[in-house]
Amino acid sequence: MGGQLDFGRGLPAYRVVKDRLIQALATGHYPAGSSLPAEKQLAEEHGVSIGTLRKAVDSLVSEGILIRQQGKGTFVSQHDNQRLLYYYFHIVPQGQQKVRPTTKLLRFQRARAGEEAAERLHISSSSWVFRIRNLLLIQAKPVIVDEIVIDAARFDGLTARQFESRPESIYQLYESDFSQTVVRASERLRACSASEEHAKPLDVEAHFPLLQIRRVAYGFRDDPIEWRVSYVNTSEHEYFSELDS
Amino acid sequence: MGGQLDFGRGLPAYRVVKDRLIQALATGHYPAGSSLPAEKQLAEEHGVSIGTLRKAVDSLVSEGILIRQQGKGTFVSQHDNQRLLYYYFHIVPQGQQKVRPTTKLLRFQRARAGEEAAERLHISSSSWVFRIRNLLLIQAKPVIVDEIVIDAARFDGLTARQFESRPESIYQLYESDFSQTVVRASERLRACSASEEHAKPLDVEAHFPLLQIRRVAYGFRDDPIEWRVSYVNTSEHEYFSELDS
């Protein structure tokens, strides 16, 4: 067939195929880490040519959702440490490369969302959430305090113990234990004065200038998964950002 | 022909074509704003099929170097205001969209590079540079002080008057008057205390927490074009960052 539109509302075929693949990913049809069928077979399944199928997969690969390995197959991207460190952790030692941080749980509580978190997470302000305070140390120095808020309904049954004994990273925990896969995030940064509450764990004086990062992390369907406010001591570390394209 | 390798050292054809296009762009063969030949013709010129040619162009489009317009042609990206605002200006009013800033030149001088600028710009520390201090106002409020350093050899003959009477943006000036096209940048952010020097133009008290942004801007060939340190009052504005892919 030539230019068939049996598909959707005028969408090109590769877009339709891409949306179907996202659908399959979001519903757990292809779990994180699993491999997709071969491209030839996928093309047949969706009734498109291999070139068109590849265009759909190309797009998901460029978004970091799928990973192709020549000779082996196409895999659903996992939140392995390398990947996480690369995409979602932008704090580096002054002029150096990235280093993996260690963490210490400072607080874990179940509470009402409140105004700001509710807005960010698209839930009502009276919804239950988990509020987690986490200290990150880089090369044994306290550098970041994270204030994390997640919807209790999405992370039903999460406990402090489970949180502390997570494999490595928090997003890995979200994925492996709750099927919540973070695929993108948006951050807003400001400079602020350290409050007593944050100065202490960071081992700085009150009113010391800190970098504040307010992040929303989103899933496959652009649904907000996590709201996080980080306070960073940037005296020996910095936030690194590439402005491409 | 099938899998011809008359091209380069084992590089795929679309990569070879892409490199040739970059070469042509860097040497001014296709000036900023001009249109490229039609894809069919380009494909013939480079001896590849239209699909392969498109793959090369796709890549340059995704990097923001070329812009396609269906029915009209493919154009060399200009540093028009929209584009600049979008890619290289990440300061937004609290929770709002981007707004175009106005500027005021505070200082313009010719000086020696010094250690840090020399390292960033890949020149010797005794090289001549222009040091420019620029104030940016958003909705009439002073928000950013930029300290800009550029290699005097690259921007031979630049004058304060020329700088002040630039079309709109600084990168547009670089491009139109000196054929220096910025295609990407990397930034490092920290929180700091306002010095007297920066507190005054920003209309804040000394030691007020400011966001410091240290940026290197690069050209087609990954050559550093500009070194810039910005100081931002983030009490009513913030730095916005998308973590995709």
Added chain:
DNA sequence: TAGTGGTCTAGACCACACA
């Protein structure tokens, strides 16, 4: 050797811009 993704072709038709 068999199976996977990576590259490439030589067309075709569609959607859009402009005269």
Added chain:
DNA sequence: GTGTGGTCTAGACCACTAC
């Protein structure tokens, strides 16, 4: 209508992986 980019096909062969 002519010319442009946008999409799509139905194969082919190459490079890599694993057995």
